[in-house]
Amino acid sequence: MTDTTLGIAELAARIPFLLSQLGAYLADDFERRLAPIGVDPRAYAVLLALAECDGQSQRELSTQLGIHRNAMVTVIDTLEHQRLVQRLTHPQNRRAFAVTLTDKARDLLPALYEPIDALEDEITAGLSAEERAVLLKLLQRLSAGAGLIPGVHPRLG
Amino acid sequence: MTDTTLGIAELAARIPFLLSQLGAYLADDFERRLAPIGVDPRAYAVLLALAECDGQSQRELSTQLGIHRNAMVTVIDTLEHQRLVQRLTHPQNRRAFAVTLTDKARDLLPALYEPIDALEDEITAGLSAEERAVLLKLLQRLSAGAGLIPGVHPRLG
DNA sequence: TATTGTTATACTCTATAACTATA
DNA sequence: TATAGTTATAGAGTATAACAATA
Numbered sequence: 001m002t003d004t005t006l007g008i009a010e011l012a013a014r015i016p017f018l019l020s021q022l023g024a025y026l027a028d029d030f031e032r033r034l035a036p037i038g039v040d041p042r043a044y045a046v047l048l049a050l051a052e053c054d055g056q057s058q059r060e061l062s063t064q065l066g067i068h069r070n071a072m073v074t075v076i077d078t079l080e081h082q083r084l085v086q087r088l089t090h091p092q093n094r095r096a097f098a099v100t101l102t103d104k105a106r107d108l109l110p111a112l113y114e115p116i117d118a119l120e121d122e123i124t125a126g127l128s129a130e131e132r133a134v135l136l137k138l139l140q141r142l143s144a145g146a147g148l149i150p151g152v153h154p155r156l157g
Numbered sequence: 158m159t160d161t162t163l164g165i166a167e168l169a170a171r172i173p174f175l176l177s178q179l180g181a182y183l184a185d186d187f188e189r190r191l192a193p194i195g196v197d198p199r200a201y202a203v204l205l206a207l208a209e210c211d212g213q214s215q216r217e218l219s220t221q222l223g224i225h226r227n228a229m230v231t232v233i234d235t236l237e238h239q240r241l242v243q244r245l246t247h248p249q250n251r252r253a254f255a256v257t258l259t260d261k262a263r264d265l266l267p268a269l270y271e272p273i274d275a276l277e278d279e280i281t282a283g284l285s286a287e288e289r290a291v292l293l294k295l296l297q298r299l300s301a302g303a304g305l306i307p308g309v310h311p312r313l314g
Numbered sequence: 315t316a317t318t319g320t321t322a323t324a325c326t327c328t329a330t331a332a333c334t335a336t337a
Numbered sequence: 338t339a340t341a342g343t344t345a346t347a348g349a350g351t352a353t354a355a356c357a358a359t360a
Contacts, residue, residue: 006223006270007209008202012307015278015289016183018296021305023180024312026173045165052164059341062275064165071328073343095336095341113163126302127295132172135295138288139175146182147281150169154181216318228351230320252318252359 019142026119027155033115037108038082042067042075043110047084050101051109055088057096066149066157084108119139178297183276184312190272193288194265195239199224199232199313201269203239207258208266214253221313223306241265
């Protein structure tokens, strides 16, 4: 007869559970490392999106990052109070703002890259360079296979 | 000179981001699959813990699963209303209850095992059996290396 | 005095709708 | 009529402290 009991310990041998467990742990750790800079994950995503393409409207940021436009207002408000972005007049659309990075934000960018580097080193500390490469490829295939948008985190929306 | 810009797209090549992205996606999917049965992740964890060792006290469940004792009250309340557990008198401690699975809960257990099987098949659909085995081993090593408790999800607490 | 379970409260977060000004 | 941004509000969820009964 088969064992019909799935215990808590057996979850540790299931890929979906391990991914969820590790993902939650890393997300919490990431948030903690970002907190001292005064940046939360949503603000982090906005700053990175602007570093890539500055002067986007709130609507463009909302669509790209999956953050609702209502929530985006608060994110930009906070970043503006922190003097990390400015709401400039949009060249093509008087309804919209061109959300623009300040010099202070550009100075801050290197510090934003540190947590993810540190996390990657820490979490893969027990792996060889080859194993890291294998893991990266497998995770990228899973992400693509699940239809997830590259670089867009489901929990931002 | 080095490229000082880390864009949103570059996150898709970072192991911590991919783990967090996949983990969040799978956790949401898992919750959705469980919802029609009327069970949320915390209730799921309690039912599995009781399937492994029935008659535990709320305190024992709290300690094992990382759920606060205050929150555990509501979880057990709901399960009791659903006639999935009973609060029986504890044989050794009159302060505590022996939380016990009902026959209805035991009938429900197989349905609780389905979502995680389905998720595992779905998420690893593009992988060979060998690749699945490699991925599983790597994830287990990451989880152990990070000091995570096997089978215990950080977000339950 | 510490433990088990419970309750109440305050706080955060989120989702929704409704509003303005522009297009 | 639709879009960009804003505001208000209600609901869910969470964290904390305080409480009664028992050890």
